[in-house]
Amino acid sequence: MQTAIQLIVTSLQIGAVYILFSLGLTLIFGVMRIVNFAHGHLFTISALMVAYSVPWLAGNGFPVLLAYLTGAAIGIAVALVIGFLIYVFGFRYFQRDMVGSFILSIGLVLLLDGVLLKLFGGAVRPVPEVLSGTVNILGATVTTQRLALCFAAVVITGMLYLALTRTRLGKALRAVSIDHEAAMLQGVPYNRMAMIGFMIAAGLAAVAGALIAPVSIVSPAIGADYLIKGFIAVIVGGLGSVPGAILGGLFVAAIETFGGFYFDPTAATIAIFVLVIVVLLVRPKGLLDNG
Amino acid sequence: MDDKLGLPYWAIGTALALGSTLLIGDPYIVSVVNLISIAALTAVSLRFVMLIGELNFATAAFVGIGAYTAGAAVTILDWPFLVAILLAGVVAAAVSALFGFVTLKTKGPYFLLISFAFTEAVRIVYSKSMFLGGNSGMVGIFPPLALDPWMPTFIMAVSAALIFALYAAERSDFGKILIAIRDNENVARTVGLNILLIKVACFALASFAAGIAGSLHAFANSVISPGDFSYLLAAFALAYVKVGGEDSILGPIIGAVLLVSLGSYALGLGGQEHIFYGAAIVLVVLLMPHGLVGLVRRGRDKLAQRRA
Numbered sequence: 001m002q003t004a005i006q007l008i009v010t011s012l013q014i015g016a017v018y019i020l021f022s023l024g025l026t027l028i029f030g031v032m033r034i035v036n037f038a039h040g041h042l043f044t045i046s047a048l049m050v051a052y053s054v055p056w057l058a059g060n061g062f063p064v065l066l067a068y069l070t071g072a073a074i075g076i077a078v079a080l081v082i083g084f085l086i087y088v089f090g091f092r093y094f095q096r097d098m099v100g101s102f103i104l105s106i107g108l109v110l111l112l113d114g115v116l117l118k119l120f121g122g123a124v125r126p127v128p129e130v131l132s133g134t135v136n137i138l139g140a141t142v143t144t145q146r147l148a149l150c151f152a153a154v155v156i157t158g159m160l161y162l163a164l165t166r167t168r169l170g171k172a173l174r175a176v177s178i179d180h181e182a183a184m185l186q187g188v189p190y191n192r193m194a195m196i197g198f199m200i201a202a203g204l205a206a207v208a209g210a211l212i213a214p215v216s217i218v219s220p221a222i223g224a225d226y227l228i229k230g231f232i233a234v235i236v237g238g239l240g241s242v243p244g245a246i247l248g249g250l251f252v253a254a255i256e257t258f259g260g261f262y263f264d265p266t267a268a269t270i271a272i273f274v275l276v277i278v279v280l281l282v283r284p285k286g287l288l289d290n291g
Numbered sequence: 292m293d294d295k296l297g298l299p300y301w302a303i304g305t306a307l308a309l310g311s312t313l314l315i316g317d318p319y320i321v322s323v324v325n326l327i328s329i330a331a332l333t334a335v336s337l338r339f340v341m342l343i344g345e346l347n348f349a350t351a352a353f354v355g356i357g358a359y360t361a362g363a364a365v366t367i368l369d370w371p372f373l374v375a376i377l378l379a380g381v382v383a384a385a386v387s388a389l390f391g392f393v394t395l396k397t398k399g400p401y402f403l404l405i406s407f408a409f410t411e412a413v414r415i416v417y418s419k420s421m422f423l424g425g426n427s428g429m430v431g432i433f434p435p436l437a438l439d440p441w442m443p444t445f446i447m448a449v450s451a452a453l454i455f456a457l458y459a460a461e462r463s464d465f466g467k468i469l470i471a472i473r474d475n476e477n478v479a480r481t482v483g484l485n486i487l488l489i490k491v492a493c494f495a496l497a498s499f500a501a502g503i504a505g506s507l508h509a510f511a512n513s514v515i516s517p518g519d520f521s522y523l524l525a526a527f528a529l530a531y532v533k534v535g536g537e538d539s540i541l542g543p544i545i546g547a548v549l550l551v552s553l554g555s556y557a558l559g560l561g562g563q564e565h566i567f568y569g570a571a572i573v574l575v576v577l578l579m580p581h582g583l584v585g586l587v588r589r590g591r592d593k594l595a596q597r598r599a
Contacts, residue, residue, distance in 0.1 A: 035400050090577065098399055099346055103533055104576045106526045111569025118563060228411060231404045239400055266419045273412040277393055280405065284397045 006140040007257050013146050015253030016153030020208035021230035022237070022245040023160060024201035030177030030240035031197030034094060034101035038086060038108040039230075040223030042079045042202050044116065046209030049075035051125035051218035058128055068130045072210035079209065083202030087195060095194055096180075116220040124217040149211045156207060157246065160200075164242060173197055177240055229256070232272060236279050238286025247288065251275075296462055305451045312443040324443045325511040327551045332450040332504040333524070334531035334543030339457050339497040341537060342466065343490055344473035345398070348525045349390065349406035352413040353383040353498040355520030357505025359417060362429040362515055367422070372435050376449070376506045383502025384495040391494040395487060398476075410522045418517040428516025432509045446507050453500045458540045460496060469493055530572045536582025545583055 021043065028036050050071045057067035086108060094101035131144040164170035175183040176193045184190050208226075216222065233252045237244025252272055259268025279287060315321055333354055340347035357379035364375035394405050418426045434442060460466055468489055471479040480486050509515050527550075528543075535546025550571060557567045579586050 029400065035403060090573070093577070098403075099341075099344075100576065100580070102346060102403065103529060103572060106529060107569050107572025107576060109569065110523075110526060110530075110565045111573060114563040114566030114569060118566070228408065232408055235401060235404050235408075266415055269415055270412055273408055276405065276408060280397055280401065281393055284401065286401075 002139045003261075005138050007261055008254075009137060009140045009142055011250070011253040011257035013142070013150055013253075014257060015250040016150045017208050017212055017226065018229055018233050018249035018253050019157055019246050020153055020204050020211075021226055022233040022249050023157065023242065024204040025230055026234050026237070026240055026242060026245040027173075027197050027201045027204075029234070031173060032091065032101075032194050033096045034091060034098060035105070036091070036201075037102065037105040037227065038112060039105075039201070039205055040227030041109065041112040041116070042083050042205040042223075043209040043212075043226060044220060044223035045082060045112075046072075046075035046079040046206040047213040047216075047218045047222055048116065048120055048125070048220065049078050050210050050213035051127050052120070054127050054130075054213075055125075064128055064130055068127075068214065072213075075210045075213075076203065076206040079206035080199065080202055083199060083206075087198045087202075091198065092191075092195075113220070120220050122219065122221075124219040126217060127214045130214045143215070145215050149215060152207075152211055156204070160204070161242065169196065229253075229272075232276055235276055235286060238283075238288045241286070241288045244286055244288035248286075296459060301455055301458075305448075305455075308451070309444055309447055312447055315443065321443050322511070323552060323555050325446050325507075326555070327548055328443075328447040328450040329504050329508050329511065330528065330531060330551050331544045331547035332453055332500055332507070334528045334535075334547050335454045335457055335540065336497045336500040336504065337525065337528045338532050338537055338540070338543050339461070339500070340494060341532070342461060342469040342473060343493055345395075345490075346403045346529075347406050347494070347497070348403065348522055349387070349409045350497070350501050350528060351520050351522055351524035352406075352410040353387055353501035354505035354508065354524060355410075355413060355417065355517075356386055357383045357502030358509040358515045358520065359423055359429070359505075360502070361506030361509045362432045363423065365432055366429060372438070372510075376503060376510075379506035379509075380499040380502040383505065384499040387498030388491055388495040391491040392487070395490045395494060407522055410520070410525065414517045414520055417520075424516070426517060428514060428519075429509075430514050432513045432515065434510045442511065446511060449503065449507060453503060454540070454544070457496070457500060461540065465489075465492075527568060530568050532582075534571055534575045534582055536584030536586075538581055538588075539584045542582050542584045549583070 021039075025036065025039055028034060028039070050068070053071035053074050054064075054067050057070055058064055062070065090104050090108065091101055094104055129145065131148055133144045134141045135144055135147050136142075164174060172183070172188045172193055173196070175186065175188055176190060176197075180190055183193075209223075212222075212226075229252050230249075233248030234245055235248070236251055237246070237248030255272050255275065256265075256268050259265075259271045263271075312324060315324065333350060336353075337347060337350045340350070360382040361375040361379040364370040364378050365372070370378070390409060394402060394409075397405065417423050417428075423429060433439075434445075438445060461469070468479065468484060472486060472489065476486055505520075508519070531546035531550055532543045533546070534550055535542030535544065537543075550568065554564055554567055558564055575582060581588075
């Protein structure tokens with residue numbers, strides 16, 4: 001029983017990051033109808049900035065928590081700037097062009113991969129512990145850091161959900177993702193919505209990167225693994241669907257944790273793949289497809 | 292569009308290319324030429340599935356399956372060289388037919404992502420299969436000793452033959468159906484075509500070529516490892532297709548020749564291969580969406596207009 005609770009808690013932790021990731025992917029797909037493989041690199045850039053700035057700030061007399069918050073702000077800011085540049089000089093010209101935008105994003109992936117490797121080297125960077133201690137939940141132990149991560153992810157997901165369902169901007173974004181031409185006829189500025197959607201997604205990836213940095217080992221390759229899982233989560237849930245992204249993220253995390261514990265990580269990865277195939281066989285557009 | 296296949300041009304081009312392989316002796320240039328032949332075949336295979344409007348990242352997986360089939364046939368089963376190459380194509384085509392039958396019901400982003408995930412899943416399978424050498428891969432995949440000096444010629448001849456076969460398929464009625472599916476699947480369905488079956492046939496044909504490309508890769512390098520067949524292989528093939536231009540079959544060939552030779556030159560300078568390929572793709576997509584072939588065509592049309 002205790003093992004089961006521990007596993008559930010672990011899958012919720014992993015799932016929290018997958019959710020932030022897949023929410024961004026699904027938002028970009030919904031608004032612009034493009035698949036962005038470079039999404040993972042915004043996550044990586046943010047995590048790398050945190051991993052480099054926090055030890056430096058802490059070494060210069062900052063308290064660890066303040067150093068972390070400053071580092072996270074720097075990381076998110078840098079990732080947002082790069083996301084903005086990618087949008088303005090690249091994806092803006094490829095709205096609703098699946099193949100073109102995908103090819104562009106693969107080019108960006110290779111380019112950013114090379115640049116990040118050159119700038120930061122392949123070595124992993126540890127981040128000092130920000131919050132110490134562990135918490136006991138129903139007999140399962142969790143480090144405070146991971147609990148804070150989950151909490152932050154839940155708050156962000158909740159805020160995004162409220163923003164999408166309750167505010168004017170959210171309604172406009174949803175209208176664009178359902179039918180962009182009808183939305184434009186109603187006076188919704190499509191180009192601005194596309195940019196806002198892209199930047200919110202970039203922000204989600206950046207926040208996820210800053211959150212994962214202290215509880216993980218950061219290297220320039222960290223984004224790729226999360227990206228693949230994030231994509232699988234959105235395929236399972238249905239591209240363009242927010243509840244689908246949340247469900248898919250939890251689903252992938254649960255299989256990964258339980259499969260990894262009872263069998264081995266390889267079996268878990270293959271099981272995820274088989275399940276995706278099964279889902280696609282039954283529902284070729286994902287479980288909660290709305291488009 | 293004329294229905295002639297332009298056979299004389301193909302014959303002359305292939306003969307010239309094959310002839311030039313007989314002249315090279317430097318082992319480094321031999322390896323680059325082999326890479327070019329295999330890259331061109333892989334890129335043409337990727338482009339063939341693009342005819343039905345799908346981007347097939349599983350190309351990398353089928354190249355890998357071909358390479359591992361050939362490797363296992365030669366080193367474990369001791370089967371003859373040519374049988375191993377043929378088997379590589381057949382196994383890749385068979386796996387792709389099964390995979391395609393399930394996944395080609397999906398379209399666009401779903402197919403793209405699932406083929407991407409398949410590539411990574413297959414790679415994990417090799418690295419965990421101990422009889423396939425696990426993470427370190429397989430070694431000692433040699434062609435027959437008598438053939439060794441002729442390898443570049445042999446590899447190029449096989450690649451050229453398969454590229455021509457795919458070109459002939461594209462120009463046939465079958466190819467026209469593929470384009471019809473890309474343009475509007477539902478219209479094609481209304482005239483009584485079994486869309487899924489045609490898609491699977493197209494996919495299996497392309498994967499046969501990819502499997503053969505993999506076996507050639509295995510024999511050219513004599514060492515293969517799971518790391519050789521990540522999604523990056525398909526990303527590079529996509530770079531060849533895009534830089535050359537996807538509208539013509541010459542595009543992927545030109546792209547492969549250009550990027551592989553420039554890439555190995557850049558590697559010699561200590562430059563970063565990834566930055567080079569990435570920058571090439573980004574610039575081409577942004578500046579010349581129809582690639583080099585498109586650029587040449589436009590230039591030719593402009594010249595023709597000025598003369599008229």
